Amino acid sequence: MVNTSATSETEARILEAATRIFRAKGRDGAKMQDIADEAGINKALLHYYFRSKDKLFEQVFRDSSAIFFSRLNEILQSDLELFTKIRRLCDAYITMTMENPFIPIFIIGEVNRNAESFITNIFSGNGIKPEFKSLEKQIAEEIRSGRIRPVRAEELLMNILGLCIFPIIAKPMMQHNMSLSDKEFNRIMDDRKKTIPAMIIDSIKKKNT
Amino acid sequence: MVNTSATSETEARILEAATRIFRAKGRDGAKMQDIADEAGINKALLHYYFRSKDKLFEQVFRDSSAIFFSRLNEILQSDLELFTKIRRLCDAYITMTMENPFIPIFIIGEVNRNAESFITNIFSGNGIKPEFKSLEKQIAEEIRSGRIRPVRAEELLMNILGLCIFPIIAKPMMQHNMSLSDKEFNRIMDDRKKTIPAMIIDSIKKKNT
DNA sequence: GTCTATAATTTGATAGAC
DNA sequence: GTCTATCAAATTATAGAC
Structure with missing residues (x-):
């Protein structure tokens, strides 16, 4: 489930437990004891495998970010036709965030708490940074061909x-x-997998023939 | 600046300091010593004015939420024409969030950490809950008159x-x-005060004559 | 590798002088 | 009301047996 390049079975168990606890309670709210309990071991082992709480947190944070951005990159860099790519991105993001809302909440919170070091040390790692140069190029071509109106890739x-x-986090x-039940909320978000790309595509499509 | 119904000058200083620290570091990350330092006093005084860290936090959280939602309510409940209301909402939200990005980050993070109790105890307070019944009614009328297509107020x-x-938090x-400088980012967000309402209005306006 | 026991530190809270 | 000094509890981290 959770990405782990852990060698031992115990190490993997710790990482998965830590991920759940850190995502739920944040860096400071999470206690080493919580993580040990969740993993079904004791605190000492946490320090045996990872030197400190900081090291453990950094590992979890790096992994969580990687999961979230790697799927985005996959779609961004594909050679899907632009409108199809937009539909795929929306579907993937809604599905991923619904399944794991804590990841973006967690990333946003922690990055804002420690912008300089995290951005530099963690995001600049390997392949985490979304590569959206290909999207820019693709958009430029669609604009030139006259299929869509001029628009910035950043805005899109x-x-x-x-x-x-946002609605999910x-x-x-x-x-x-809005007095919405879980069921109603889920249905609305499921609808949005269609309505959001429709709205976005409509906003960039050339209207006149 | 920060809303305080504090009676004494010191109490106000504490609340402002606590607001800054809590917003920056979150409930658990913030230490009483940090807050005392920020306010230029000592820890004992914090406990003299507010019984505990929990009480202090609750006060700050309640105030922050109130600031953020009261402005929204003001516009929501006004009798502005629908499209104008949409433009005002976008402008207000971008401006407010740019000036104080920590408020929504903070609210989202803390509410998610403690959903049941916070939502019930704090949001159900006085006037914090956005009253969007009037928007629903307004939308229903515009749909009936045929000016806009059927759309849910929630989605809007x-x-x-x-x-x-989202882009700001x-x-x-x-x-x-996206390799954006502060200046570029600010310019983009300023543009969005116009492009976002245009996009939204376009998506709900009846296209045919 | 895994555990129990304990050290070391941090931190919320209070006592008591002024 | 405000301070210094201190307590008590929580929590990270380590020592050492198995």
């Missing part, structure tokens, strides 16, 4: 991410404010 | 909030991934 991605991810507020 | 609000707020990632 901001729109996709905001529309797909703000779900408790959304549900409370 | 999700779109506005996601498009306006994910700013460090956005800037890193």
Whole structure:
């Protein structure tokens, strides 16, 4: 489930437990004892495998980021036709975030808490940074061909991410404010897999013939 | 700046300091000593004015939420024409979030960490809950008059909030991934005060004559 | 490798002088 | 009201047996 390049079975168990606890409680809220309990071992072993809480956290954070961005990169770098790519991105992001809402919440919170070091040390790692040069190029071609109106790749991605991810990470507020049951919320998000790409595509498509 | 109904000058200083520290580091990351230092006093005084860290946090959280939602309510409940209301909401949210990005980050993080109790105890308080019944009614009328296509008020609000707020709370990632300077990022967000409402209005306006 | 026991540190909270 | 000094509890980290 969770990405682990762990060698031993115990190490993998620890990483999975730590991931769940850190995602749920954040870096400071998570206690080593919680993680040990979740993994079914004792605290001493945590320190045996990972030197400190900081090291363990860094590993979990790096893995979580990698999962989240690698799927995005896969689609971004594919040679799908632009509109299809947009539909795939929306579907993938809604599905991924619904299944694991803590990942973006966690990343946003921690990155904002420690912007300089995290961004530099962790995101600059291997392949985590979304490569969206190919999307820029693709968009430039579609603009030249006259199929879509001039639009920045940055804006397009901001729109996709905001529309797909935000309602899910703000779900408790959304549900409370709008009096939505879990079932209703899920249905709305499922609808959005279609309505969001439709809205985005419509906003960039050339209207006149 | 920060909302305080504090009676004494010191109490106000503490609340402002606590707000800054809690917003920056979260509930668990913030230490009472940090807050005391920020306020230029000592820990004992914190306990003299507020019984415990929990009480202090609750006060700060409640105030932060109130600031953020009261402005939304103001616009939501106004009798502005629908499209104008949408433009105002987008402008207000981008401006507010740019000035104080920690508020939504903070709210999202803490609410998700403690959904049941916070939602119930704090949001159910006084006037914090966005009253969007009036928006629902307004939309229903516009649909009946045939000016816009059938659309759910929930979706409209999700779109506005996601498009306006998400890029800002994910700013460090956005800037890193898209290689944007502060100046470029600010210019893009300023543009979005116009492009977002245009996109949203276009998506709900009846196309045929 | 895994455990128990314990050290070392951090931190929320209080006592008591001024 | 504000401070210094200190306690008590929680929590990270390590020592050492098996």
